[in-house]
Amino acid sequence: MTKFIDSPYVKELSKITFRLYAHGWDERNGGNVSYRLTHEEIAPYEDTQTVLKNFPIAFDGKDLAGMYFLVTGTGRYFKNVIDFPERDAGLVRITEDGKSVDLLWGFNDGGRPTSEFPTHLMGHKTRLKHHANQRVIMHCHPTNLIAMTFTQKLDERRITRILWKMQTESLVVFPEGVGIIPWMVPGTTTIGEATAAKLESFSSVIWPQHGLFASGSSIDEAFGLIETIEKGAQIWSIVQQQGGKIEQTITDKNLNDLAKAFHVVPREGYLEV
Template identity: 45%
Template sequence: MNELYQVPAMAGFIRMCDDGWQQGWHERNGGNLTYRMTEEDVAACRPYFDAQPRPWVKMGVQAKNLAGEYFITTGSGKYFRNVILDPAANIGIVEINDEGDSWRIVWGLENGAKPTSEFPSHFMNHSVRKEATNGANRVIYHCHATNVIALTYVLPLNDRDFTRPLWQSATECPVVFPEGVGVCPWMVPGGAAIAMATSEKMKTYQAAVWAQHGLFVSGPDYDTAFGLAHTIEKSAEIYVKVLSTGRPILQTITDDALRAIAHDFGVQLNEAFLD
């Protein structure tokens, strides 16, 4: 096996792609993942970079605080299920220019492949989350989480009304995402408009729901980001199953109970979402 794939940042990326596929969240070429590399990651991977970087490509968005950064990214039109089989054909490493408005491929994405079509959305949200977390946030992940998508047909598409059922469906939820989740209405994927709308949500939240499309989450590392998506989707699954019984909800986690959870676990709940 290529020694590059043993570098922790790369090994973790490949594993997360496979984890998402195993969950059933990445039919065909659905979903995308990006990771903002540390200086140590870049140094470990640099010996495997192309001898000649490929041409610069304008993104249509700009973020000065990401100038000179490197990202591992899934490829446009590529299938998550194939990443573990042939990483170089399905993922790549891109460098951002000094203006923070263009990328160029320095490794992978073979045979003319390009970064995910959602790269502008990822890029702008990396910028926001880097600022919001003092540089701690490094992972942006988009998946087609089945039950989250289902709830976008029956819940009001606003942050409060979407968050409350998730908090109330599984006890760990107010601990994992105490600020709640943001919700974006349906928008055409892959362009600057959805990138900007999502980045507005990500100034406040770790996760955003894309109506009739999926889930968009962030985190400082692969485990945290994947765990956030997994937790939100599991809670959505519970709520969907409750609704599917057709029976009235007789009891749930009360707002005072949510406050008690937050107190005992040392997190600050978004009080605007509580009665």
């Protein structure tokens, strides 16, 4: 029987964590990824059928009871996951009472899920409620986007409009815009609750002076969302380096025309009619 380490899910996680690192968005042990899997997807792997350990979680996960998550480990460097997936990642199942998780595979050196795992679970719970197909959450530190949070007012409409106008694809990829929370200590219930509240209507949430929390229906979709947001921030940064003077831009009319052509609905009130 095929080992879980050879599954497409572990391979996807291993590749994307390295790519996040290679982009410069997950230095050292910064960042984390969780990937919700179904019972049918893990059933073929014999080495996922035994509980190896149990970890308490600081979150009431009763609504997610029985669900499986492939998640990166706390303190683990993203550059290493591709070489040591069974050490730096783990497959866990939420227990029936929602107070802990059973480890079914991975963390073979005694590790445990990322300290941000409760925040991920809060995010999964919210996204499942509104977008049942969403199964991936990524947190990383996109350089240019973080820089914007030092120089721009933390206003969702303002920052969304900047990102939409920096490249034509932005509006198509994230028509709902980007959410923003105040600066908070990471790894806490407080930041998890605030992020989950934003995920009610945004697929991505900016953590000022820290990074981005993004969701998607697949590894590719979540990663592509981050790439597109960061590309907009990068172009904006380059424009500022060139003096910041805008000779031509994507207008609100252009964006409205774009939305109609691609059948997306921009966030209400963000564009001039």
